[in-house]
């Protein structure tokens with residue numbers, strides 16, 4: 179030890195300090211300042227029977243929002259779900275017979291590009307598009323983001339392109355056909371994708387966490403957003419439709435559930451995160467919960 183000169187000792191201490199700080203800053207990884215969560219709705223759906231969303235519900239009509247979200251993050255902006263394809267504004271036939279079933283409103287003010295302008299963004303400002311699943315009211319506008327990296331589960335993209343029996347109707351192939359590479363390409367993806375078979379901490383800082391839920395569809399995704407001031411917000415996409423479904427563990431009608439057991443497991447996961455982190459939950463389709471939140475251009479930070 180005595181041979182080590184003062185200079186070398188200082189160097190050693192400096193290295194030790196850097197290592198210690200490096201370790202501690204990793205241990206204290208936290209959501210970065212500057213994060214914002216914007217809440218939007220695409221074209222509202224309905225009225226249709228509430229029993230579709232909640233087994234055993236009285237036969238009352240509901241009209242529901244189609245929430246989608248933009249998260250501003252210093253490492254890149256993230257969109258969660260992309261709403262109803264804006265083609266329905268001018269062309270109801272784009273949804274075929276489903277137009278009469280779900281009755282999307284056709285307000286031009288709800289078009290994706292018009293709404294992004296409210297927060298000063300264009301599709302080029304979105305680095306990641308995360309799909310809660312690929313049904314017609316969630317992957318509708320994914321084609322507007324050719325420069326983004328699209329994040330989905332393997333099982334979802336397989337189900338979307340060739341759905342299991344009984345599950346075909348809510349997937350509209352034209353919504354996402356552009357994700358496939360052209361003839362002769364060895365890889366299936368035409369743009370950057372992150373194809374998952376499980377969960378992902380998108381930026382490695384815990385601030386945006388994607389959870390696979392085999393529930394509403396084979397590859398549904400729930401997103402946990404941890405904001406520096408607001409705290410934790412769970413975005414369910416269609417892993418759960420309504421607050422009441424979550425509170426009372428009620429399933430939707432069977433036609434809208436790929437896995438009943440997986441759906442109940444998803445409810446438990448959502449509640450566990452919410453309760454452990456004293457968080458908030460925003461559903462894609464609960465009108466009361468949607469109305470109770472701030473909407474873009476207002477935001478949560």
Ligand SMILES: [Zn+2]
Pocket residue numbers: 313315316416462463
């Ligand atoms: Zn939906």
